[in-house]
Structure formats: C-alpha cells, structure tokens
Amino acid sequence: MLKANLNSINLFIVGDCAHMAKLVLGIDLGGTDCKFGLMDETGHIVRKAKYPTRGELGPQGVLENMAENARKLMGDDVMRAVGLGVPGVMSSARGFVYEAPNLPGWVNVPVGAMLSQALGLSVAVNNDANAAAYGEFWAGAGRAVETMIMFTLGTGVGGGIILDGKLYTGPDDTAAELGHMCVKYDGPRCGCGAFGCLEALASATAVRRMVMEALAAGRSTRIEIPDNELELGAKAVADAAMAGDLLAREIFDTVGQALGAAVGTVINIFNPDMIVFGGAMANAGELIFDPVRREARAHSFAKPFSRVQIVRADLGEDAGIVGAAGLALKAERG
Amino acid sequence: MLKANLNSINLFIVGDCAHMAKLVLGIDLGGTDCKFGLMDETGHIVRKAKYPTRGELGPQGVLENMAENARKLMGDDVMRAVGLGVPGVMSSARGFVYEAPNLPGWVNVPVGAMLSQALGLSVAVNNDANAAAYGEFWAGAGRAVETMIMFTLGTGVGGGIILDGKLYTGPDDTAAELGHMCVKYDGPRCGCGAFGCLEALASATAVRRMVMEALAAGRSTRIEIPDNELELGAKAVADAAMAGDLLAREIFDTVGQALGAAVGTVINIFNPDMIVFGGAMANAGELIFDPVRREARAHSFAKPFSRVQIVRADLGEDAGIVGAAGLALKAERG
Structure with missing residues (x-):
C-alpha cells in the first residue's frame, strides 16, 4: 500500500538535470489548514507539511503565504507540476474559483494564474473533493x-x-x-x-x-x-x-x-x-x-x-494532496 | 426537427457504388413488436416498418424472422451498418445477451454473431433503453x-x-x-x-x-x-x-x-x-x-x-431504431 510517510528520505539520484527524477507538489487548501505534499510520479510522498491557511489574509495573502510555504517544501528539487485543491465552485479548466464559502473574500479569484505566477510553475486547480477522489483512485484504495x-x-x-x-x-x-x-x-x-x-x-x-x-x-x-x-x-x-x-x-x-x-x-x-x-x-x-x-x-x-x-x-488525510498532485501530472501529460 | 416520416421518398442518387450514399439499419426489438428503420448517416429515416416479434419462436426463430424482415426493408440499398436494441442484460462489446426477461428463452444468446451471419453485415447490439437515449442525443432533443x-x-x-x-x-x-x-x-x-x-x-x-x-x-x-x-x-x-x-x-x-x-x-x-x-x-x-x-x-x-x-x-417511438443505427455507425467508425 502507498502510505504517507513523514520521515521518508528523498532517495532520488542527483545528476544531470535532464535525467533527474522530477517531483510533483500537491496542495490541499482547507478553511483552517493548508496541506502540502511533495511526491514522485507514482504518488509516493517524499515530504509533507501543514500550515494554517490564515483565511483572514484574503485570497492574495492566502496565496502568497501558500507560495512561500510551497517554496520551502520544494527546496532545490526539480519540479514537474503543481496541483491545488480548493473547497469551492470553480472552472478547473481556467483555474478560476467562483466562490469558496469557507474562505473569506474568495469570490472570482484566478487562483491558477496567481499561484502559477508566484511559483513560476504551471498549476492545476481542482475542487478539493474531486481531488481527494482522484487521489484514492490514482494511488489509494482504487488504484x-x-x-x-x-x-x-x-x-x-x-x-x-x-x-x-x-x-x-x-x-x-x-x-x-x-x-x-x-x-x-x-x-x-x-x-x-x-x-x-x-x-x-x-x-x-x-x-x-x-x-x-x-x-x-x-x-x-x-x-x-x-x-x-x-x-x-x-x-x-x-x-x-x-x-x-x-x-x-x-x-x-x-x-x-x-x-x-x-x-x-x-x-x-x-x-x-x-x-x-x-x-x-x-x-x-x-x-x-x-x-x-x-x-x-x-x-x-x-x-x-x-x-x-x-x-x-486508503490515504486518509493525504487523499487531497495526492489527488491534487495526480491531477496536475495528468494535466501536464495532456 | 428530425422527424420520422413513413412516406418519405428515398432520394439517394444511384450511381457508382463507391460514391453511393450508404444507409444504416436500426432495429428495436421489443417483447411484442420489432421495429425497423432505414436511415441516412444523419439519422434521417428513409423507410421504416414494424412486425410482430413472435417471441414464441425462441431466439433462433426470432432472429431468422428479424433477418428476413430486415432484408425486405433494405432491398438493394447499399448498407453501411446494422444496429440492434435488445431489452435485456448484455455485453454490447461482444454482442452477447445474457438475459432478456420479456423474450422467452433468451438466455446467453450470441445475438450479434447470429444476426451478423444471417445478414452478412456487422451488427452492433445495445440495450434498448441505452439505444433510445442515444437516438435522442444523436438526432433528437439532445442533438x-x-x-x-x-x-x-x-x-x-x-x-x-x-x-x-x-x-x-x-x-x-x-x-x-x-x-x-x-x-x-x-x-x-x-x-x-x-x-x-x-x-x-x-x-x-x-x-x-x-x-x-x-x-x-x-x-x-x-x-x-x-x-x-x-x-x-x-x-x-x-x-x-x-x-x-x-x-x-x-x-x-x-x-x-x-x-x-x-x-x-x-x-x-x-x-x-x-x-x-x-x-x-x-x-x-x-x-x-x-x-x-x-x-x-x-x-x-x-x-x-x-x-x-x-x-x-423528440423522436417518440423512433428513438430506439434511430439510436440503434447511430450506435452502429459509431461502432463502425471506431
């Protein structure tokens, strides 16, 4: 079983960039906490973290905070894709959140563009429940x-x-x-x-x-x-x-x-x-x-x-980060 | 609106076989009646007919009867595909009916192979309710x-x-x-x-x-x-x-x-x-x-x-024949 492992060691071989294994970052934004998981292309988590969402900062502040925490977790790893799950109504094709009732001020936010700009990486945005289901499908009970x-x-x-x-x-x-x-x-x-x-x-x-x-x-x-x-x-x-x-x-x-x-x-x-x-x-x-x-x-x-x-x-609390990452990988592969 | 027309005239230009418009036959098998519709590749019905199913003949007899009536309706037209809707549980991929409760003796019948052999044409078999829905989607209310x-x-x-x-x-x-x-x-x-x-x-x-x-x-x-x-x-x-x-x-x-x-x-x-x-x-x-x-x-x-x-x-009673034909066309196009 693919299980989250907080203490797992990053065993990727460091080498020529073109041959280096790339990682995927999955982010699960909740009303209280924001979870981050760095994983390989099979959904195996190599590092994870959880920070307060700080919803009172509003969309711009929440996303800046998120980008900073994401950068910390990614460190110098070579990234392939970033996925984000948001608890709201959205267009995932456009990375645009119409409304997220548990996040103050989240009305018509171009989340994908904002986070992508902050990180310099393309970001796939999905509804959090859909992301969790995809996580279980990709690397959990439904694999x-x-x-x-x-x-x-x-x-x-x-x-x-x-x-x-x-x-x-x-x-x-x-x-x-x-x-x-x-x-x-x-x-x-x-x-x-x-x-x-x-x-x-x-x-x-x-x-x-x-x-x-x-x-x-x-x-x-x-x-x-x-x-x-x-x-x-x-x-x-x-x-x-x-x-x-x-x-x-x-x-x-x-x-x-x-x-x-x-x-x-x-x-x-x-x-x-x-x-x-x-x-x-x-x-x-x-x-x-x-x-x-x-x-x-x-x-x-x-x-x-x-x-x-x-x-x-199977994945418990990690389903959201795993699924967000899996959907980002899928979007990148087209 | 695409409507069935019992009296419509077949206006296809007769000519070199390779350039002749081909027709699709849709068959809707019911417990009482079996409906037939010959149509073009947009679902426009050019001829149709209805015969008693004669369920008492059992699967072999019902299918022989069906093939004979299909041949009558097709006449000398050049056919592209044949589709059949059956009221039962089946594998549409294999054209195999496990069970059709309203048809006596219909248990484990390789309908696709049997009708295909009788007609010398490939036959796509689907559940009748699915075929009707596809008919409305392809050429009816949902087009x-x-x-x-x-x-x-x-x-x-x-x-x-x-x-x-x-x-x-x-x-x-x-x-x-x-x-x-x-x-x-x-x-x-x-x-x-x-x-x-x-x-x-x-x-x-x-x-x-x-x-x-x-x-x-x-x-x-x-x-x-x-x-x-x-x-x-x-x-x-x-x-x-x-x-x-x-x-x-x-x-x-x-x-x-x-x-x-x-x-x-x-x-x-x-x-x-x-x-x-x-x-x-x-x-x-x-x-x-x-x-x-x-x-x-x-x-x-x-x-x-x-x-x-x-x-x-939109299609009323014709939804089943239109959808069976549409699914046959889709299967043929792959």
Missing part, C-alpha cells in the same frame, strides 16, 4: 480499478466520480455532489435547503442533530454529550452503539439505510468497480459498512452488485 | 448538447446516460438504471424488490397502483376505471387531474415529487446540459413538467440547475 465512486463522510458528505480512468466533473465542474442525492424526498431538511439529501441523514452533523432531537424528546442514552454539543462527534455515538446503546444503534441504522440507498442508487447508475468511503464517519468501520452493504444490496441489481467492492479509503 | 440524461416513463422507468458525447454503460453494460434510483428508502416496494425506487413512484404501473389503493381505501374519484384495471393508463389519470379530480391531482403530485427528487439528484451528480423525458407518461405535458421542474430546482444546486434544460423527447 487497481477504472471506475470508482467516492463518498467522504465528514461534517458534510462529499463525492467524487472516476469513470473509465477519468475524473468526471461535468460541464460546470459542479458534478459529483453525492451528499446531495435525495434518498428520502419527505426527509429532514438539509443545510443546502432541500429535503432528504444524503447529507441530512448520514453526515456527522446529521448524527449530532438526531442525538439532540432524541434527547429533547426525552430519550435516554449512554452517548456522552460534551458541554458544547457542537463538539459531539460521530465517534461518541459509534462508541455508545458498540456498547449496546439503543438510541445510538437506531441512529446508525438510519445512517446505514440512507447511505445504503445512496450506494445502491450509485451502483444502479454507474455499475462501478468500487465505492470508497472516506472521512471520519468511515472510521466507525463495520458499524457503518455492515448496514451499508446490506442496504446497498437490497437497493441494487444483482449483476452490478456482484462487481462492486465497497471499501474504506 | 445540440454533449451531456444528456434520459428518463423513459412507461410501464417501468428506463434510463440512458450520455457523457461528453459518449453513451455511458458501465463495465458490465448495466449502468443507467435510473428507474431504480432510490428516492424514498421507506417508500413503496418496487417490482425489482427494493423499496422507494423511482419506478415504484413514477411509472404508469405505480400510478395504477396508487389509484387502486385509494379506491380500496374508499376514496371517490372521477378517474375512469376500465373493466380490466390493468388497462388503466396514465392518460385516464391525467385527464381526471386536468378536470380537477382531487385524487388524480394528489397522485400526480406524488409522481412529480418522486421524479423531481430523481431529476434534482441527477443534476447534482452529473451537471448535465439536458434531461430528456420520453415514454407515455411524458405526454401528460405540463402536468408532469411543472412539478418536476419545481421539485428538481428545490433538490439541486443553483449553478447546475441554471444550465440544465428539462425537455420532452
């Missing part, structure tokens, strides 16, 4: 398959689609919003305003809401509720479910039903080789995977179900 | 777009997916089962065994079931119920809804909600240029399209919703 769908179960539910070896993003780069598949049109309201989205039933936020609603309705539970209820994570609910808590089990049943319906739908739509789950919720392991596989089987046809592998992501 | 999703609302709900100008069928050719997207995981049971499939809420069969359940529950309605309730079609319910019948309106509301949720999901997944509705239910016009557009908007993000056109199919 042996051609058609792979990824769900990232975090605060929200993200998605990514790889068809016949290519990232599918749609004509406006807004495709693959798998968290906003409707699995119960009369279901709870989602943050996006719609009813019954997968995200409203299977995200960490949804789990917290279900716990709080049950408590408000007078249900008793062994789930440990922190003083600040916003800190209640899926792990506390998972732990209580493992310990036999009824409410926690009911909640994971709902999560499993919603996810299973979405996974079954994705199987019937795409006939994929593999479905990969990333994000903190996927760490609940068989508590999630058991009901998801059972429900997905009930919601899909036998032939495509018999093909699909439903697995956990 | 000006690149990314198009089709729903066919009939006895069941079929689907077809065209991405970046190419038919997407998945590694087992089982993709695009859009009738079996789950839109309400605690919804009614579908013919496929799963709960809350689009088909269980928005097909003609679902409409009939909802009427019958309401009558059994003592509801009154102006919907005209035929002696044989299996003959109750969506049209009778649509007529009653137009005339203000409350039950009929409620049923169309449910259909609209389910379809809108599925369409919104498809918009969020694919970011398509166009969504096309075919089949008898689409004839209910704005009674269907109004709630579908409203619900689809509520279930999708603004940017992809602003791109997508939601329209009725």
